[in-house]
Amino acid sequence: MTITPQTATVGDMIPEHHFGPVTRTTLALYAGASGDHNPIHIDLDFATKAGMPDVFAHGMLSMAQLGRLVTNFAGQENIRHLDTRFTAITPVGTIVACSGQVTDRREVNGETLLTLKLSANIDDGTQTLKGEAIIAV
Secondary structure (H helix, E strand, C coil): CCCCCCCCCCCCECCCEEECCCCHHHHHHHHHHHCCCCHHHCCHHHHHHCCCCCCECCHHHHHHHHHHHHHHHHCHHHEEEEEEEECCCCECCCCEEEEEEEEEEEEECCEEEEEEEEEEEECCCCEEEEEEEEEEC
16 A cells, blocks of 8 residues: 555655666766756766765755655645755765655644655665655645
C-alpha cells in the first residue's frame, strides 16, 4: 500500500526518490542553471589542486533532490518548513537515495501537520544530507 499524507502515521516511510548517477554533464548543467560556477564542482584540475580526488556535486543539487522527495509526496503548496544540513560530499558517479520518515502528526490551528525526518544517502551508505520537513495534510 502506498503511503499518502492523508494516511501517513508516525513511523511510516514515505516513497523514496532516487537521483543519478551524478555525472560531470549533470554538474555542468546545474552550474549553468543555478549560476553556481564554483570550480570545485566542474574543474577537475582545480579540484585536485584543492586536495580532492575529483569534482563533486553542488550541495544545493542534492538539497533540491530532498525538496523533490517532499514535493513528490505532499505537493509544493503543502510544504510549511524545509531544513537541511550537509553532512558529506556527493562524488561523481554516485546515485543519491532520498528518504523520509514521519516522526510526528499533529493539529495546529485547524491544520494537520506531518513532520518528516529526511535523509540523502549515496550508494555506499554515506549520508550526505539530513533534514526535516513539515507538511500540511
